[in-house]
Amino acid sequence: DAGDEVLWNNLGNALYNLGRYDESVPYFEKALEVNPKYEIAWNNIGNALNKMGKWEASLKYHDKSLEIKPDFDYALYAKGESLDKLGRHEEGLELITQSLELNPNYDRAWMAKAEALHALGRLEECRDALNNALILNPGYEEAWIFRGKVLEEIGNSLEAERCYDEALHCFDAGLEMDPSDTALALQKARLLDDLERTEEALEAYAAAAAHAKDPAALVALSDALLRAGRASDAHAPAEEARSRFPEDARGWHAAARVRVARGEPADALALLDKALELGGGPGVRTDRARALAALGRAEDALAGLGDERGSDAPALLLRADLLHALGRTEEALRACDAAVRADPGAGDVAYHRKGKLLLAAGRAKEATAALDAALGLNPRDPEVWCDAAVAWRTCGREAKARRLLERALELDPHLDRARRLRDLSPSPPSS
Template identity: 65%
Template sequence: YTRAMQRNSAYEIAAYNLGNAFAQLGQFDEALVAYDRALAIKPDYPDALYDKALVLARLGRAKPALQAYEILLRADAANVVAWTRKGQLLEELNKFEEAVEAYKAATTANPGDADAWTGLGDSLYALERYEEAVEAYDRAIAADPTNEEAWNNKGFTFFMLGIHEEALSCYEKALAINPTYKQAWYNKGYTFHGINRLEEAVTAYEKAIELDRGDEVLWNNLGNALYNLGRYGESIPYFEQGLEVNPKYEIAWNNIGNALNKMGRHAESLKYHDKSLEIKPDFDYALYAKGHALDNLGRHEEGLELIGQSLELNPNYDHAWMAKAESLYRLGRLEEARDALNNALILNGEYEEAWVFRGKILEEMGNALEAERCYEEALQCFRASLELEPENAELHYHYALLLEDLERADEAIDAFAASSSRGHSADALIHLSALLLRVGRAADALVPADDARSRYPTDPRGWLAAGRAAAALGRTGDAERFFRKAIDIGAAPEAKRELARVLQSIGKAEEGLAVLRGIETPDAETLLLRADILRSLGR
């Protein structure tokens, strides 16, 4: 191209091609010089104006890029490509109203241009004009039924409108056209996640990750889906993968801390929340999460202070108000705790756990009638939520906890069973086993306990529950084995007491005493059991 220009300095095509060569090499300043040379020779050279505008946009020089499109449009007001590219540039500048006008001009010039209709839909979506966006995507699809981007974007717009099955259908259309379209797999996972079809969300996220292992948000969202399934330990490696992609991804650091908190490892979680806050000191969710962890460690004043800072940044986060109420309650400040719960319920009148907690506080304040109203409100909220999300294991679990507190055992048993059958964590199975045992159904209690120890073999609570059920059935050999396993993997004091009782019952009282001596800091229950065994030995 350079030789061609040397032979004929007025050869605008050579200058234009030289600009393209520089642009492909990433030498954008040199490309602009070449395009300007072409335009000096031929001021109305459309290809040079197009590509100059693209390079200017890539360099962040929006104003001269827009000026280049204006030159093209003055020469030809029906230039669809110029209107569309102008719309794209305005979108990148977050000037969505102006982008809408540019795309509308493009679609007026050519009603069959699918790209212009898709761009119009995207700008309308950004303006939260979702119904109009759907209409634009429909026009794009009518113009080109194989436009996977329009199908995908229409799907996500349906998701924002709460029309979830239609959204999923649109993603399927996009993926039928292009099975390797990562964004459609991601949006499919996100939609499943949003409607609590978490196993399906995991599958879709995994497919997206197969296509792009370098997307930290994908790794994080897959971890979140597992976390929401109660599979806290499994979620952590996925958050860590996100951090391998982007070590500055503060959300993933915080989420590891959240998972550790759920596993009861509150002290360990603090360093992850701290790392998140080191990256983003005003990260309200990390302040809340660290405060909640400190509260769980008994450091209530410190926790309350951080939760307060979180609420200063984001006063509309209902879970932070709930956490503040918990801290205040533990500090004995019941009226302030009640007021914090009022704020949570103003933000989310269907926050079931907040209604339950408010009822508990009002009971302790001596207001039984108002407490009863809170519990009834909570029950109604749970029922309404479960009508909308019948497969939500977490909802069934918390509904069961309330029913258990209200001594409605049969209903609680059904709710715990519904939660565990929908993939809730070990908590539902263990609560179900304990409740069945309490109402005298020992044989039934062994079933969820066995399920818990089978599905979660490193969780000592399943072994402990199985041991209690076996002991109640007189299967002392099994009970002894289960309790010893629970001791091996972490449930030491509680399991040692249960083991001592079993050993006493089979005539091994001395061995039971030896087990109790292994409890480093015996509590009142341990001391009473020790005294009972000694009496049985006549000592």
């Protein structure tokens, strides 16, 4: 019945549940042609846009749904999650909390609340929200993984390991029921990857790729092989993604990353241009700039990055490197600061890069401050300890430099650079 808004909405939901979010939207729109006051269809368009990462665009649809029904719990949750993804964590948390007051039995809303609380640094409350999600849904793999990460941040590593084991158990149970569930296999692979169980992760990525219905699993396998230093093996899944799904930018982008890893930046450029033509995201533009830089075309690479405003942290850090190579040190340092603002989670990398740039510019005292900030955010990288040691040694603080180098060797006893720096005699003072 073409005049049945519920039927149109259900057809849209069927496509949505298959992950075909873009195709689902016209069906929700058909439902609204029949009944413009159908709040569920307005909210579902917003949900589909959210799934495609279009958080800002989704807001007007959630707002329209709430205009029709102000106490619509699912719309409150969905709008709150969108606001949280846009960095408006307090506003998002308020709406998600309102949705849970209306419906405390929705596990995904508890997960969204946990994400907002985590972004605000409220770790204990974040853990409690995840506990509620898992009480409602003990098989909620993502909640187990998130809970493990939060417990690690709190300092409870043993309990975190139990959470990861529980998540893996849930993945295995789900895959036993449906071995062709690519999304579940990918989640399992990514968790194993995060846990540095590389061979198991590669097996899980390969299992996901064997049932690939889109490029995601093939691209993930290729990228995992690249991280494992197996660029020759990474070629096949990237090429399969490109040939099977020629209208999807992800396969072209993956094939380009393989070319760059194999030292073929010129070949990568044509692939990256095709990925951009197909609507590839900011990461494509950043990798294209990297390929140009590898060809010695720093000015072209910088121009290709476009406007600094709205850039993500990887693009800003690449911008810093390019500006440094062009002798524009102050601009490079500002790009590092912008990277911290764009993604505080990448602050350790940005401060490390800033410290190295300051060292290269002969500004060792300023470098110590940047490197200390990097170590405060991530004390587990021995290379940062080495760079900090160089900075303090340059400032004449030999005893402190040696302590930093000992710490680097505690983290990696086989790090040749730390040994060489430790054994290096300081220059004698000027007479």
